[in-house]
Amino acid sequence: MTAxxxxxxxxxxxxxxxxxxxxxxxxxSVWDAYYPYKRQFSEIILFKYGSLGVQLFFLISGFVILMSVEKTPNYWKFLKNRWIRLFPSMLICSLLVYLTASFFYERPFGIPELKSLLPGITFINNGILEMIFKTDFPVLELSFWSLYVEVKFYIIFGALYFMFNRNIALLGIFLLYLSACILQIFIFHNLIHESGLLKTYIGSFIHFGWFVAGALTYMYYQKPDKKTLLAIIFTVVCSLFYAYKFQDLILLIYLIAVNLVFFAALFWEKFGAIFCTRLFTFIGFISYPLYLLHENMLIASIIKIHNYFPQIPYFLLPILSSIFIIILAYIVAKYLEPVVQKQLKKII
Structure with missing residues (x-):
């Protein structure tokens, strides 16, 4: 196998x-008000802080996007490639969520309106659309928030990269993170008031540090040197301050562990081999549509299965529900997404 x-x-x-x-x-963990098992498992550390898997996604994105942008001739080609990568699954999954919502009526977010599709398919978060159109845009899937952050990163990083160079682009992204982090700390200590505009700014950039850490890791992967390694360590330490407002030591330790897993998998061959196994690579292959589909559908399925089969042990309910959504995500990733991508490539 090649490197x-x-x-x-x-x-x-x-x-x-x-x-x-x-x-x-x-x-x-997070939807304990809806689970039939309530808070029985919600304080288990592995589950309680599982949302930090999103930070792992951001680290991976930073690594992959720098790798991608260095192989792309210009900014518009880069944006087109990213859009063709993201839009088909977002469109398909948004429609699936919308069209099946009445069947999964137990959804925490209720039955969505047609206009709830707009934030996802435009990759613009609900708050910004509400400010533009002066009307509400009910949430289709809360998990979509991370895609809105990713797209902002693609647009800004790509522009800086092609206008200037790699180092300026990384510095610009990191400064956006630092400004958002400082503002968040000021708000936490009541030094400034959290306006709607500040909230949008912080939400847009508070995770950008992880993209920089991932990009620097790609640079170190390509050409190991002490300077880049120190830059990675500095960036990761600074990025940890995004969690300052939570004042949670266990969350911080979990977040450090996530970073260590990311670096160890890339630089320690025996450890990385764990993530080259079929289980992890298969789930990784379907991870994008699975992420888009899972949240409300998962909770609704847990409730449905329990209502029809109350004898099933509580711990198995999320596993059984996930299997159904994994099959659906596989169909999207394997068969539906490539068809839409192929058509878009012909048109654009």
């Missing part, structure tokens, strides 16, 4: 780990 092929497998496996952590979080 490039092995790297892609490891990244797919890490995506698999990231979505599994998010599934555990949503299936056992």
């Amino acid at each position: 490039s092929k092995k790297r892609i497998l490891v990244l797919d496996g890490l995506r698999g780990l990231a979505i599994l952590l998010v599934l555990l979080f949503h299936g056992y």
